[in-house]
Amino acid sequence: MIGRTSTGKYHVNNPSVINASPLIFLSRTGYTDFLHHFYNDLLIPQPVADEIFAKGKDDITVKTIKNTEWLKFVDAPTIPDIILKWGLGKGESSVLSLAYLNRAKEAVIDDLAARKCASLLNIPVRGTLGIILVLKKRRIIKSARPIIQNLVEHGMYLSPTIIEKSLQRVGE
Numbered sequence: 001m002i003g004r005t006s007t008g009k010y011h012v013n014n015p016s017v018i019n020a021s022p023l024i025f026l027s028r029t030g031y032t033d034f035l036h037h038f039y040n041d042l043l044i045p046q047p048v049a050d051e052i053f054a055k056g057k058d059d060i061t062v063k064t065i066k067n068t069e070w071l072k073f074v075d076a077p078t079i080p081d082i083i084l085k086w087g088l089g090k091g092e093s094s095v096l097s098l099a100y101l102n103r104a105k106e107a108v109i110d111d112l113a114a115r116k117c118a119s120l121l122n123i124p125v126r127g128t129l130g131i132i133l134v135l136k137k138r139r140i141i142k143s144a145r146p147i148i149q150n151l152v153e154h155g156m157y158l159s160p161t162i163i164e165k166s167l168q169r170v171g172e
Contacts, residue, residue, distance in 0.1 A: 017043045017098045020061075020091050020109040021156075022128045025110075027064040028154040034131055035108070036070060037140060042108070045076045045094035048162065052095075077101055086117045087156045099123045110156075129158060129166055136170040145172050 016039045022046070026032045028070075035042060035166050044065060052061050076094040083096050090113040099107040099118070106124045108131075109115060118125045126134075128151065136144040145167055152158055158166075 013042045015041070015074075015102055016105045016108065017045065017095045018048070019095045019111065019114070020048050021110045022131070023048075023052065023065060023071075024061045025128050025151050025154060025156045026131075027061040029147070031112065031151075032064050032068060034135060037135060037138075038106075038126070038131065039070070039108075041070050041072050043074045043098060045074055045091070045098055047076050047090035047094045049073050051091050063153050065140050074098065082121065083117060086113060088114050096121070098124060099105065101159045117171065119120055129162070133166055133170050136172070143172060 018035070022035075023032070026034060052059070052065060055062055059065075076090075077097045079093045079097045080100065083093055083100065086093075087094070088111070092109060092111050093106070095107050095109055096114060096118055100121050100123055101160065104123060106126050107114075107118055107125065108126050108128075109118065110127045110129075115125050129148070132141070132144050132147050132151075135141045141147060148158065148163055148167070152163075
């Protein structure tokens with residue numbers, strides 16, 4: 001259920017929450033709509049939005065998140081001690097906190113330490129690469145390889161070994 005808080009921001013029960021890096025890489029490459037195959041509404045905690053907005057009003061990710069109605073901004077929750085102890089960034093901590101406190105459907109996050117934290121807290125996680133691979137498995141995209149190459153060309157780091165193992169999993 002989605003509702004507005006007193007500040008006009010959204011709150012959702014069992015939300016999916018996204019961190020900056022998947023938004024940045026998918027918007028840079030023009031693949032933001034891939035997220036909509038998984039999520040009707042996707043929450044962006046304010047610290048994540050602040051990180052993205054710091055890039056300036058002309059940045060493609062800023063424009064994308066401002067103009068995509070199913071991406072919803074939410075206030076950051078108080079970070080539980082169990083997450084604070086990981087020493088993650090503000091964005092990662094707020095994503096995991098929202099997911100943890102609201103029993104999220106998923107946290108969309110690429111950061112390895114944050115993914116490990118999520119695993120220990122039983123928070124379901126999906127990363128940018130995982131989104132591409134599932135779309136290939138579902139035959140929504142014909143080939144994952146050019147999309148992954150495009151993501152890498154736009155700054156996403158994936159080792160050649162991870163790329164090849166991932167492509168093998170989807171028959172490429």
